[in-house]
Amino acid sequence: MERLILPDIKDLHKLDVYEAHGGYSALRKALGMKPEEVTDEVKKSNLRGRGGACFPTGLKWTFMPKQTNKPKYLCVNGDESEPGTFKDRQIFEFNPHLLIEGTIIACYAMGITTAYLYIRGEYGKWIRMMQKAVDDAYAKGYIGKNILGTEFSTELVIHKGAGAYICGEESALMNSIEGERGYPRVKPPFPAQYGLWGCPTTINNVETISNVPIIINRGWEWYSKIGAPKHPGPILVGVSGHVNKPGVYEMPTGVPLLEIIYKYAGGVPGNKAIKAVIPGGSSTPILRGDQLEGVCMDADSMKAAGSAVGTAGLIVMDEDTDLIQVIARISKFYHHESCGQCTPCREGTGWLHKILDRFVAGEGTKEDIDLLMEIANNIEGNTICALGDAAAWPVQSMIRRFRDEFERRVARRTAPVVEAVSA
Amino acid sequence: MARMTIDGKEYDVDPKLTIIQAAAENGIEIPHFCWHPSLSVAGNCRMCLVEVEKMPKLAIACATQVADGMIVKTESERAIKARQAVMEFLLINHPLDCPICDEAGECKLQDYSYKYSIGYSRFEEDKVHKPKRVELGPHVMLDVERCIMCSRCIRFSDEIAKQPVLTFTQRGDHVVLTTFPGTKLDNPYSMNVIELCPVGALTSTDFRFKSRVWEMSSTESVCPGCARGCNMQIWVRNNQILRQTPRLNEEVNSYWMCDAGRLNTYKPVNSPQRLKAPMVRKDGALVEVGWDEAIAKAASELKSFKKNELAALASAYATNEDNYVFLRFVREVLGTKNLDFVRHVVEGDEDELLIRADKTPNSTGLKLLGVGPMEGGRDLTGIIQGIKEGVIRALYILEDDVASVPEIAAVLPNLQLLVVHSSIQNKTTEYADVVLSASTYAERHGTFTNFLGRVQRIRPAVATLEHDRALDGFAMSRWDKFASHNDRWGRPMKRDARPTWRILTALAGALGTKFRYNTSEEVFKEITERVPAFKGLSYAKLGSGGVTIQLREQAAVPAS
Ligand SMILES: Cc1cc2nc3c(=O)[nH]c(=O)nc-3n(C[C@H](O)[C@H](O)[C@H](O)COP(=O)(O)O)c2cc1C
Ligand code: SF4
Ligand code: SF4
Numbered sequence: 001m002e003r004l005i006l007p008d009i010k011d012l013h014k015l016d017v018y019e020a021h022g023g024y025s026a027l028r029k030a031l032g033m034k035p036e037e038v039t040d041e042v043k044k045s046n047l048r049g050r051g052g053a054c055f056p057t058g059l060k061w062t063f064m065p066k067q068t069n070k071p072k073y074l075c076v077n078g079d080e081s082e083p084g085t086f087k088d089r090q091i092f093e094f095n096p097h098l099l100i101e102g103t104i105i106a107c108y109a110m111g112i113t114t115a116y117l118y119i120r121g122e123y124g125k126w127i128r129m130m131q132k133a134v135d136d137a138y139a140k141g142y143i144g145k146n147i148l149g150t151e152f153s154t155e156l157v158i159h160k161g162a163g164a165y166i167c168g169e170e171s172a173l174m175n176s177i178e179g180e181r182g183y184p185r186v187k188p189p190f191p192a193q194y195g196l197w198g199c200p201t202t203i204n205n206v207e208t209i210s211n212v213p214i215i216i217n218r219g220w221e222w223y224s225k226i227g228a229p230k231h232p233g234p235i236l237v238g239v240s241g242h243v244n245k246p247g248v249y250e251m252p253t254g255v256p257l258l259e260i261i262y263k264y265a266g267g268v269p270g271n272k273a274i275k276a277v278i279p280g281g282s283s284t285p286i287l288r289g290d291q292l293e294g295v296c297m298d299a300d301s302m303k304a305a306g307s308a309v310g311t312a313g314l315i316v317m318d319e320d321t322d323l324i325q326v327i328a329r330i331s332k333f334y335h336h337e338s339c340g341q342c343t344p345c346r347e348g349t350g351w352l353h354k355i356l357d358r359f360v361a362g363e364g365t366k367e368d369i370d371l372l373m374e375i376a377n378n379i380e381g382n383t384i385c386a387l388g389d390a391a392a393w394p395v396q397s398m399i400r401r402f403r404d405e406f407e408r409r410v411a412r413r414t415a416p417v418v419e420a421v422s423a
Numbered sequence: 424m425a426r427m428t429i430d431g432k433e434y435d436v437d438p439k440l441t442i443i444q445a446a447a448e449n450g451i452e453i454p455h456f457c458w459h460p461s462l463s464v465a466g467n468c469r470m471c472l473v474e475v476e477k478m479p480k481l482a483i484a485c486a487t488q489v490a491d492g493m494i495v496k497t498e499s500e501r502a503i504k505a506r507q508a509v510m511e512f513l514l515i516n517h518p519l520d521c522p523i524c525d526e527a528g529e530c531k532l533q534d535y536s537y538k539y540s541i542g543y544s545r546f547e548e549d550k551v552h553k554p555k556r557v558e559l560g561p562h563v564m565l566d567v568e569r570c571i572m573c574s575r576c577i578r579f580s581d582e583i584a585k586q587p588v589l590t591f592t593q594r595g596d597h598v599v600l601t602t603f604p605g606t607k608l609d610n611p612y613s614m615n616v617i618e619l620c621p622v623g624a625l626t627s628t629d630f631r632f633k634s635r636v637w638e639m640s641s642t643e644s645v646c647p648g649c650a651r652g653c654n655m656q657i658w659v660r661n662n663q664i665l666r667q668t669p670r671l672n673e674e675v676n677s678y679w680m681c682d683a684g685r686l687n688t689y690k691p692v693n694s695p696q697r698l699k700a701p702m703v704r705k706d707g708a709l710v711e712v713g714w715d716e717a718i719a720k721a722a723s724e725l726k727s728f729k730k731n732e733l734a735a736l737a738s739a740y741a742t743n744e745d746n747y748v749f750l751r752f753v754r755e756v757l758g759t760k761n762l763d764f765v766r767h768v769v770e771g772d773e774d775e776l777l778i779r780a781d782k783t784p785n786s787t788g789l790k791l792l793g794v795g796p797m798e799g800g801r802d803l804t805g806i807i808q809g810i811k812e813g814v815i816r817a818l819y820i821l822e823d824d825v826a827s828v829p830e831i832a833a834v835l836p837n838l839q840l841l842v843v844h845s846s847i848q849n850k851t852t853e854y855a856d857v858v859l860s861a862s863t864y865a866e867r868h869g870t871f872t873n874f875l876g877r878v879q880r881i882r883p884a885v886a887t888l889e890h891d892r893a894l895d896g897f898a899m900s901r902w903d904k905f906a907s908h909n910d911r912w913g914r915p916m917k918r919d920a921r922p923t924w925r926i927l928t929a930l931a932g933a934l935g936t937k938f939r940y941n942t943s944e945e946v947f948k949e950i951t952e953r954v955p956a957f958k959g960l961s962y963a964k965l966g967s968g969g970v971t972i973q974l975r976e977q978a979a980v981p982a983s
């Protein structure tokens with residue numbers, strides 16, 4: 001397939017190169033349309049968010065009030081902190097103007113006059129690259145007052161994160177921009193009613209927004225035929241773990257996971273068997289290596305398999321992987337990143353982590369396995385934001401699909417005791 | 424109106440309410456930690472999760488608006504399980520040091536543990552350790568390990584006290600409550616966070632480790648610290664006040680009171696400077712005497728002055744009842760027209776929340792009663808002038824340390840007779856010839872009228888010699904109820920002090936005028952019959968929250 005988001009063009013991050021390859025023509029086209037027509041185009045394209053929840057983008061845009069005397073905001077989410085996810089970074093580095101162009105078009109569609117691009121604080125190099133691109137676009141009149149000579153004006157501000165995964169959660173992100181502690185907000189009210197500084201706000205992922213110029217340029221009909229019909233378009237899949245060629249691959253949605261692993265990422269080193277994969281970033285439920293047949297990278301297929309597309313960060317684990325260590329490490333991450341606001345997540349993530357650390361040390365018990373499951377169940381669905389769920393799902397799925405691994409770890413500790421008794 | 428169902432029963436509720444509010448209005452408490460009726464909604468504790476039909480997930484009752492036809496289940500299996508889970512989570516890192524915690528006995532976490540938790544812990548890991556004994560400010564001590572991160576204290580400081588100095592730092596189960604660098608929790612309302620805190624994380628530096636909650640009695644009263652008259656609870660053990668806490672009254676003080684009212688008003692009650700008995704001056708020194716002797720001495724001394732040589736100062740610290748009887752005493756017994764009272768206004772020491780510049784609890788009451796110079800009589804300035812000139816030779820003062828005002832202190836030595844009602848040794852008693860030991864606001868019945876015209880009752884919490892806790896209907900702690908004769912707390916120290924109206928009644932009798940008052944309530948009844956502003960009131964009607972009366976510029980002088 002033709003690469004649309006990360007085309008193979010040298011120096012595309014430079015404005016003149018981007019322009020030479022048709023850059024900013026979508027913006028020109030969009031500014032010639034009515035804002036509602038732009039939204040409609042995106043809606044019909046069936047573009048779904050690439051930030052984790054696969055939410056229909058056009059529909060989200062229609063939540064923004066048309067009549068309001070408050071300013072409206074767009075937050076472009078580039079916090080990218082989920083373990084296994086590193087795809088937005090590629091856009092910052094290789095196609096920043098596509099993101100800028102999409103951002104301005106989105107602002108035009110929703111009548112927004114300020115957009116914030118929130119970038120993960122650790123992405124120092126990419127923040128600098130993005131800032132350069134934004135400065136160039138300002139200089140060329142693609143951002144700022146009277147864009148391309150029209151009545152439409154909008155500003156684009158880059159906001160640097162400060163090292164908290166939770167600030168990728170959309171409402172924590174808004175608090176972070178406001179200079180508040182990165183605490184997710186209780187919803188409702190939803191951001192489209194009460195968002196940044198209490199004003200109507202839309203939050204979209206970097207990759208999501210980068211799809212917008214493509215849709216405008218080629219039309220929704222063309223776009224909606226790419227990949228899986230109900231979840232169409234190009235998707236950036238970040239493959240990591242036990243593969244020969246880890247990296248970010250652009251492909252249509254709906255590609256079988258096995259094809260991603262073996263064709264795109266060059267298979268497993270030493271031709272080892274796959275024990276498990278985490279398909280969409282560390283929060284998505286783990287799948288067994290022997291259940292991958294026919295599972296594809298799109299929302300429906302993943303759901304049917306008992307997992308989720310998430311951020312399409314595919315982590316491959318070969319037969320020698322210690323899954324107990326994997327789940328302990330994942331739980332450590334969520335323990336470390338829980339904002340600490342709501343009780344089940346604050347206390348539960350730490351508890352899970354501590355029990356799993358005991359398993360790693362060979363000190364888990366059989367009862368602990370059920371306890372882990374119950375703790376995860378008690379967190380899931382009971383918290384302010386989805387970090388609680390993100391912490392619960394890997395544990396639940398790991399126990400459900402790899403209970404034998406846990407049981408072996410329990411046995412390992414008890415075995416010598418049994419021998420001693422029988423001797 | 425929206426018709427909703429809670430646990431199978433239907434209610435008509437205001438559709439603007441949240442589930443927790445609608446339930447509360449109908450007398451149902453949905454368990455909660457972080458929600459508070461006067462603070463913004465935080466939604467963080469997750470204790471109020473309930474099942475709402477047609478909603479896929481459990482919903483937090485504090486942030487979910489009611490709707491017509493909504494069916495809420497607080498007792499469904501899922502809701503119960505979620506509550507048990509929240510309790511379990513809250514307790515895993517909690518120190519469980521109830522046996523040494525001040526909050527025990529009035530702790531939401533403890534109460535809910537009994538009610539809603541499974542009763543044992545499955546947690547076998549190491550607990551997280553956090554700072555202990557952190558001084559947040561002059562009056563509030565923090566134990567972070569006990570904190571359940573409900574953020575009530577932060578929201579109070581931000582939203583009510585308007586001193587946004589509290590915040591959380593760190594993340595997850597390492598979250599720590601603290602003050603911003605270089606700041607202290609030292610606003611005039613800082614101690615309200617102590618009651619707001621649902622656990623023992625925030626304790627009073629004044630009260631901590633003094634008593635278990637159940638060892639104290641608690642009595643409904645009103646703070647005498649300023650003209651607001653915040654409703655409060657007086658907590659007493661062994662006949663000593665150990666703390667005062669605010670009591671809800673939306674008409675007056677909501678849930679709050681100021682730190683000064685809470686601390687400074689009760690200290691004098693417990694003070695070693697308290698008078699133990701009446702005193703008269705003998706050979707230049709004040710000596711303790713019995714009531715009969717003190718009253719006789721005051722009577723005989725007062726008799727030796729002409730009416731226009733006498734002046735009287737009522738007191739805005741004393742109750743309506745005291746001042747009313749005083750008014751009659753001055754008119755009918757002393758016969759002088761020279762009457763006034765000293766205002767204690769501290770300009771600028773006021774704010775928009777509670778604190779009033781008028782530092783007396785009853786100046787409005789005095790105005791309504793008509794306390795002031797009578798036709799042709801002298802007001803305060805005239806009285807001071809008269810004393811200076813030697814025209815006024817005898818002065819009768821109620822419960823007010825008037826010598827703290829320099830202009831008054833300067834003329835007091837000119838007097839030939841100074842009779843003072845006071846509960847404590849102070850500058851004024853130093854000049855006195857007769858000191859009649861009055862009981863404090865914490866030792867008597869009576870009413871104050873606040874600056875808005877709200878008439879509110881005070882009740883005795885500390886017993887004087889004339890009281891018996893059980894027979895006189897005092898609030899009783901377990902100790903009060905079950906102490907035996909050889910328990911220390913069964914034989915508390917009682918002072919020989921009496922309410923001013925009773926002292927005046929006795930003195931009037933000694934001077935030949937019979938006042939027929941046996942209780943403060945009888946005095947109040949007469950006030951309601953004779954002073955139009957108080958018409959129709961009674962102690963029963965005042966209840967625990969008081970009644971607001973119409974304020975009028977001109978108050979009637981009672982007919983005798
Ligand atoms: C804990 C947590 C972290 C998240 N981090 C990110 C992130 O780094 N980037 C992102 O785009 N979305 C992240 N999300 C999802 C956002 O809340 C939001 O759904 C998304 O940005 C919406 O964009 P989309 O509709 O374009 O997918 C996170 C969500 C949670 C609960
Ligand atoms: S679920 Fe976790 S991260 Fe999200 S608000 Fe609650 S405590 Fe914070
Ligand atoms: S100190 Fe108390 S009031 Fe403040 S957050 Fe902790 S538990 Fe809540």
